Amino acid sequence: MEKKNQFKLDGKGISVLVFSFLFIALLLGLVVDFSLKYFNEDLTANMFFNLLSYPVIFVFPIFCFEFFKLKPENKKLFFNLSPKDFQTYVLIFPMMFGMMLVSEFFTSLVPIEGKYLGDLYQKFSLQMNFLISDQFATIVLTVLFAPIIEEIIFRGIIQKGLLNKGVKPWKAILISAFFFGLVHGNPWQFIGAVLLGSVLGLVYYKTKSLLLPILLHAFNNLVSSLLIFYVSTDSFGTTFKISEIQILGVGVVLFAVFFILFLKKYPERLTQI
Numbered sequence: 001m002e003k004k005n006q007f008k009l010d011g012k013g014i015s016v017l018v019f020s021f022l023f024i025a026l027l028l029g030l031v032v033d034f035s036l037k038y039f040n041e042d043l044t045a046n047m048f049f050n051l052l053s054y055p056v057i058f059v060f061p062i063f064c065f066e067f068f069k070l071k072p073e074n075k076k077l078f079f080n081l082s083p084k085d086f087q088t089y090v091l092i093f094p095m096m097f098g099m100m101l102v103s104e105f106f107t108s109l110v111p112i113e114g115k116y117l118g119d120l121y122q123k124f125s126l127q128m129n130f131l132i133s134d135q136f137a138t139i140v141l142t143v144l145f146a147p148i149i150e151e152i153i154f155r156g157i158i159q160k161g162l163l164n165k166g167v168k169p170w171k172a173i174l175i176s177a178f179f180f181g182l183v184h185g186n187p188w189q190f191i192g193a194v195l196l197g198s199v200l201g202l203v204y205y206k207t208k209s210l211l212l213p214i215l216l217h218a219f220n221n222l223v224s225s226l227l228i229f230y231v232s233t234d235s236f237g238t239t240f241k242i243s244e245i246q247i248l249g250v251g252v253v254l255f256a257v258f259f260i261l262f263l264k265k266y267p268e269r270l271t272q273i
Contacts (some may be wrong), residue, residue: 006075009161013069017157020064045130047137054141058149065157079156079210089213091265092203095258096216099199100223101251103192104236108244110187117187124186132228142225149218150266154180154197155204155213163205173201196220204268 007013032043043049066077112121132138152177162172177197180189200213224234231239237247 005162007070007073007161008165009158010165013065013161016065016068017061020061021057024060028053030059043060047134051137051140055145055149056152062157079152080208081151081211082209083211084111084207084209087265091258091262092212093219095255095262096199096219098168098251098255098258099195100220101236101247102255103195105244105251107188107191120186124188133162135229138225142221143218144222147214150180151196151200151210151214151217155201156210159179159201159204169205173198173205206262206268
């Protein structure tokens with residue numbers, strides 16, 4: 001079935017994803033404005049609305065991609081979700097954790113003050129504080145919805161579609177990681193999303209199973225959520241009272257060791273199609 005449903009991410013597919021995302025985002029924005037204007041209720045401060053709108057804004061492009069792109073080609077979305085042997089999990093989770101530490105260091109370099117970034121960071125902080133005010137909603141959104149929906153789009157559709165089109169694997173991985181970072185909408189999450197998205201893309205390409213990047217994505221979000229809930233920060237440096245450069249050093253070593261071991265287990269070169 002997977003070979004039968006192999007699709008290529010061409011101009012039409014990209015257009016469907018982009019315009020459907022913009023359309024549903026605009027529609028939800030109009031709903032928010034309408035509610036604020038006529039009912040004096042800010043839906044962005046309503047947790048139920050946020051729980052509903054997040055999956056809608058990502059599921060709608062997936063639906064449109066299948067209906068407008070794949071259906072005319074007599075194809076359907078299909079993803080390999082097969083589990084792997086225990087050794088693979090032993091390798092990929094420490095590798096992911098190492099990159100989480102690395103990404104924290106580079107994210108810490110982005111200024112949080114200034115004329116433009118300062119205002120943007122204040123808005124970002126308010127959004128995060130509102131989200132974590134409800135722990136149940138946070139877990140549902142970040143550990144359940146986000147890993148499944150986002151991995152389907154960025155690895156399952158974009159990366160897979162580029163690979164099927166003949167794009168070199170390392171380029172497909174970086175392109176999907178870039179757009180993964182871009183949709184987060186701020187420079188602090190952008191950096192981490194690109195770095196972590198590259199690991200997710202590598203794992204997906206090597207193992208051919210979308211289940212693994214979903215689990216790694218959920219792991220990253222769960223760890224961040226638990227840190228925020230119990231120590232009021234998602235910074236490992238602050239939590240363990242060590243410098244960001246030390247975090248970087250530990251992250252680089254941890255990532256490098258398990259990255260090498262992972263490549264030995266899955267030796268296919270990234271230059272191959």
